[in-house]
Amino acid sequence: MPLSRARTALAPILLALELSAAGALSAQPAMDALRDRIAERASRQPGALVGVYYHDMASADGLTLNADSVFHAASTMKVPVMIEYFRGIDSGRFAPGQQIQLTNRFASIVDGSPYQLDAADDSDSALYARVGGSIAVQELVERMITRSSNLATNAVIALVDARRAQATARALGATDMVVLRGVEDNLAFRAGLNNTTSARDLGALFRALARGTAAAPASTRAMLDMLQRQEFNDEIPAGLPPGTPVAHKTGWITGILHDAALVRPAGRAPFVLVVLTRGIPEQRDAQRLIADIAALVWGEVASGGAGG
Numbered sequence: 653m654p655l656s657r658a659r660t661a662l663a664p665i666l667l668a669l670e671l672s673a674a675g676a677l678s679a680q681p682a683m684d685a686l687r688d689r690i691a692e693r694a695s696r697q698p699g700a701l702v703g704v705y706y707h708d709m710a711s712a713d714g715l716t717l718n719a720d721s722v723f724h725a726a727s728t729m730k731v732p733v734m735i736e737y738f739r740g741i742d743s744g745r746f747a748p749g750q751q752i753q754l755t756n757r758f759a760s761i762v763d764g765s766p767y768q769l770d771a772a773d774d775s776d777s778a779l780y781a782r783v784g785g786s787i788a789v790q791e792l793v794e795r796m797i798t799r800s801s802n803l804a805t806n807a808v809i810a811l812v813d814a815r816r817a818q819a820t821a822r823a824l825g826a827t828d829m830v831v832l833r834g835v836e837d838n839l840a841f842r843a844g845l846n847n848t849t850s851a852r853d854l855g856a857l858f859r860a861l862a863r864g865t866a867a868a869p870a871s872t873r874a875m876l877d878m879l880q881r882q883e884f885n886d887e888i889p890a891g892l893p894p895g896t897p898v899a900h901k902t903g904w905i906t907g908i909l910h911d912a913a914l915v916r917p918a919g920r921a922p923f924v925l926v927v928l929t930r931g932i933p934e935q936r937d938a939q940r941l942i943a944d945i946a947a948l949v950w951g952e953v954a955s956g957g958a959g960g
Contacts, residue, residue: 679713686952687715693944697937703928705855706949709862710921719852722828723928726903727800728910729831729847731857732821734878736812737793738871739820746811751786754779758806761832762839769803769836775884776801797901798881806834824866825856851926854912858924861899862914875899876914886939887911888925891946907931909938917953925949 686706694702694717703721707714740746756768771777776799783803792808795801809817818831830848833840840846860866861876879899888911889898900913912926927945932938 679711682952683713683715686948687717689948690715690717690945693948694941697929697932697941700929700931700938700941702941702945703851703926704945705851705924705926707855707859707924708921708953709859709923716852719855720828720850721928722848722850723910723930724905724908725829725831725847725849726905726908726910727805727835728849728854728901728903728912728928729817729829730796730800730805730903731854731901731912732817732826732829732831733805733809733812733814734793734797734875735824735857735861735866736817736820737789737808738867738875740812742868742871746789748790750789752789752792752807752811754783754785754787754792754803754807756780756783756803758810758834758837760837760839761845762837762843765839767837767839769806771803773836774802775799776804779803794878794881797878798883800884800902802835806836809834821853821857824860826853827856829853829857849928851912851928854910854926854928855924858899858912858914858926862922862924876916879914880916887942888913888915888927888946890939891943891948892950904935907933909935909942911942915950920953923949923953 690704694700701718701721703719703723704717705719741748757766760767771780776795779795779801780803789811792804795804796808814831814833821829821831828850832845832847861872864872866872876899879901880897882900884902887902888900897916898913900911903910908930910928914922914924916922925946927942929938929941
């Protein structure tokens with residue numbers, strides 16, 4: 653090919669690359685400024701560690717703050733468990749209408765000794781009245797996500813296997829996430845055997861859900877719809893305009909509060925936002941912090957400075 657024709661053929665490609673590079677350069681100052689505002693807000697909570705991961709699914713703009721810091725996962729570990737269940741549906745390992753007998757007797761990962769959960773410590777105490785009866789696994793997964801039911805979680809983990817849930821999380825890009833066990837295994841807790849995550853790890857899972865690569869298309873839609881039915885909405889959703897669709901999972905134990913979300917505003921591509929907190933004694937203070945960070949991100953999104 654003559655040199656002149658080669659240059660002509662390459663011109664559109666080179667222009668596209670230049671525009672892409674220019675867009676990335678123009679977005680970076682806005683992202684740096686947003687990160688500074690988030691860091692300043694977090695600094696007003698003395699003694700707290702805050703991990704943030706933000707990624708716009710359209711433009712790939714994003715920012716991180718302590719995104720690789722390791723936190724006790726609390727109930728955010730229920731996300732990879734949910735994904736593993738739906739992947740099991742896709743592969744035929746589980747039947748869509750499968751039922752199991754609900755039990756409140758589980759084995760510690762330390763020595764196999766039995767333990768039970770206390771309904772008073774569970775956000776879904778009503779499920780305990782059904783112990784001993786048959787229940788659909790899909791209902792348990794729903795309760796695990798929307799009501800953060802600990803009893804449902806342990807029943808589902810016993811079915812899907814924590815090791816498989818961890819392997820799935822790692823395969824989807826959550827390279828350091830640890831899924832060892834169910835909830836309230838106190839022997840394991842005292843031995844330091846805990847489920848852990850980082851903001852980046854959870855961000856990878858929600859990006860996979862957004863891209864449709866976490867499972868088959870129908871399963872991915874079902875998971876996002878389930879996450880959007882979340883009943884605890886005082887964190888990321890509280891910082892967004894009322895009615896903004898948010899598919900998310902919260903998690904909390906003493907001194908720890910997290911929220912991981914795919915925000916799906918009308919008329920624009922979704923974005924992933926994960927905020928993890930540790931060292932804030934009052935839960936309400938942690939909720940305000942997470943909501944304020946969500947509001948800061950939304951302010952940038954709404955202004956068109958973050959892929960809008």
